[in-house]
Amino acid sequence: MLEKTNVKVLDKVVVRFSGDSGDGMQLAGNIFTNVSAGVGNQVSTFPDYPAEIRAPQGSLSGVSGFQVSVGMSVYTPGDACDVLIAMNPAALKQNVKFLKPGGVIIVDIDSFKEADLRKAKFETNEPFAELNIKGQVVEVPVTSMTKAALADSGLDNKSVLKCRNIFALGLVCWLFDRPIESALRHLKAKFARKPAIFEANSKVIEAGYNYGHNIHASVSTYRIESDEPTPGVYTDINGNTATAWGLIMASQKAGLPLFLGSYPITPATDILHELAKRKDLGVKAVQMEDEIAGVCSAIGASFAGNLAVTSTSGPGLALKSEGIGLAVMAELPLVVIDVQRGGPSTGLPTKTEQTDLFQALYGRNGESPLAVVAAATPTDCFTMAFEAARIALEHTTPVILLTDAFIGNGSSAWRIPEDSEFPTIHPRHASAEQIAANGYHPYDRDPETLARLMAVPGTEGGQHRLGGLEKDYTTGAISNDPANHEKMVQTRREKIARIARDIPAVEVLGNAEADTLLVGWGGTYGHIRAAVDQLNADGTPVAMAHFRYINPLPANALDVLRSYKRVIVAELNTGMFADFLQSKLAGKEVLRINKIQGQPFNVGEIVDKVKEFTQQS
């Protein structure tokens, strides 16, 4: 049937769903994502929602958006969308800026009445003219069609209106040639306990799909190409779930129980939610009374011999600082996850930034070094959570894992790894036999890594006392000796530095022969990678180095950086990683691309700025 319509074949396409925060745009977007991943597309999503749970209906502040890119070589959710779905005038007004020139807008024309326009602060009754929209606007009577489809359902009006999002989803499924059966499976899982709602939604999604089919003469239809992915079993995963699962993998590989002490905070709470569910794998996730208790309970669990984790966002990391300092001093393994959001203070709770880097590196009293790692993509959260746990356990140190709202909430298709793809983790736990043979000293160190030896409480003969007071290098008793303090400070510092021997080298991507090296870290990988591909395709040769290990840096990092004429660091802050690198690169200027808007980079803006730099000299 699609052959009869005007079918465009595309590498990738970007769709943005927008509506009231109660309109179910996140659900519609998520199902579209899962269905697309199921047909073999790469996917990348960007939920863009307000901090308020339910702002006044129809108001500009209450608009919730969900952008997804599907197709081949998808690294980002896209700078702008090909198709914008706007469920009301406020959604249109807030989101039209994300539409590509020539993109298609689908609106629920039933919700463009005069009162709706006033709520969205339109001055005229011609919203499309007022916004100067020149592209194709498809006016769909979503509300009335949904009501008609459910006329005999017996559902009350409120429940009927809640199905509007699924009508829009049906229409989009038709538009992009997505199998409706797959969408139905997702709906069935979502509404497993509400069969009447599932029935209603399955009628509505078909109605939306059929509506699209019946009006196809006026809309372009798309067919999206797929890459050839690695064979295996796949699932759709967002960064926060991937983080939770990476920790579980680490606990299995270390042979230790997993403990999470946490406190709800946007945008990190989904890690707590997921691990709370995973009692089915023996995980103990404890919601404590505050952020401080979150980290402190984890410190207690670490001393008790578990793989111990606390999860938070920037304001929570600030509260945890003193506890993290204790873990530095007591040399206890601890994973601290910071899903970064806009700051300072409460800042932009639902928006993304990379502004906690200095807090992670330096935000404690005293000489207090620890390891800092960062995840590059939603699926990389799995790997880096595993790595954070591995480093913590094998090097007896707290490790801060930096992710962010963009990759934490964003999702991608993910090949479920075999257990054999991850190494065994060796916690530094002394056995009862070792203790019986050699005695036990809490600061006995591995001569290679300087990691100390732990005795898990319950082990006979391993009794010892830890604490925040400085300890004697040899005996572990309290010590005020000046020389000993300096020795301990240097030892703790050297222990962190030696982690560099135990992490992978930084890779150079893009055109390694170029003069220009574009550097990033953490969750900006997708945008920088897409920019590098575009620059090289456009004739501006650029190499790329993306850092996931921040402290210590990979052993080859400074050599790589020094080998390029021009080093440009792109990051979502005023230049923290650039400053960090600059402090290690005397005599070499580190150039910067910065954005602090609570939004991810656009690929286009990175491309433009790199071109400016390369044209200057």
Next chain:
Amino acid sequence: MDNQQYTPASYKSDQAVRWCPGCGDHAILNTLHKAMATLGIPPHQTAVISGIGCSSRLPYYMNTYGFHTIHGRAAAIATGFKVANPQMTVWQISGDGDGLAIGGNHFIHAVRRNIDINILLFNNKIYGLTKGQYSPTSARGFVSKSSPYGTTEDPFIPAELVFGARGTFFARSIDVELATSQEVMVAAAKHHGAAVCEILQNCVIFNNGIHNPITDREVRADRTIHLRHGEKMLFGKDLNRGLVQDGFGLKAVTIGEDGYTIDDVLVHDAHCQSNFLHQQLAMMDGETLPLAVGVIRDVDAPAYDTAVEQQVAEVRARKNFQSLREMILAGETWTVE
């Protein structure tokens, strides 16, 4: 578990004790060693976790697993420890500043959650380690370095916080009453849940004699009452005084006077689920009514750590995933050939 016999010395570390000579902490430490020997739980299955302050130095003097942590956070750290390793017997050592000021939030939540830890709250009504500031248990008008004209605020009464947080165990002792201290420590350890023992402790340097109006030898028998479950609430040097119910409150009477006989005297029931009378007893301040020592409340309720273990076992019995991969594969997936 272990047939070995333990003595107080089994729980003593080799570290020199550094509290001031005459400090009440010495007596409490020695009593704790004795209580642990009485309990017979091996040192390697015992953990002592403290915050910051004079009393919080105590773990260094124990031959158990120990952790001297940060100010106010001992309850949170002990909670995580106990959930992670429920086989261990866990003691938390805090002072009135550590436990009720900076750590007040963790204290009430540990009590509310009923985590199975034994909290020894050393109450000397002063900050000693910082050299003499008023604490949250100092009386209104108390003069200290940080309140040179007297405080303008009312204190916490620790028992009231425990009852407000719906605590399942509250006991009280005095540093110099070694036998009572040992009795309440042993009872706390046997209690399954959060067990708070307030121990009135004398700071010989910055607040010497603060408890004297109650604890002086001459007055102690008349100003304190030792409560024991199942026994008549009697006090006085000759045990001829008793507590009787008086409307909604309590009254101290002398047996044989005003028509009161021994039959009128209340019998202590520490195991009564209602905390109404327990609270009345715990709030007696030694002025009109004698200050209560001994185990005031000790009732059964689900302990948090046990409940977590049980829930894990129940969920695992239902779902029975052997690995992360198995759990993921049970969800929505697709295969690429």
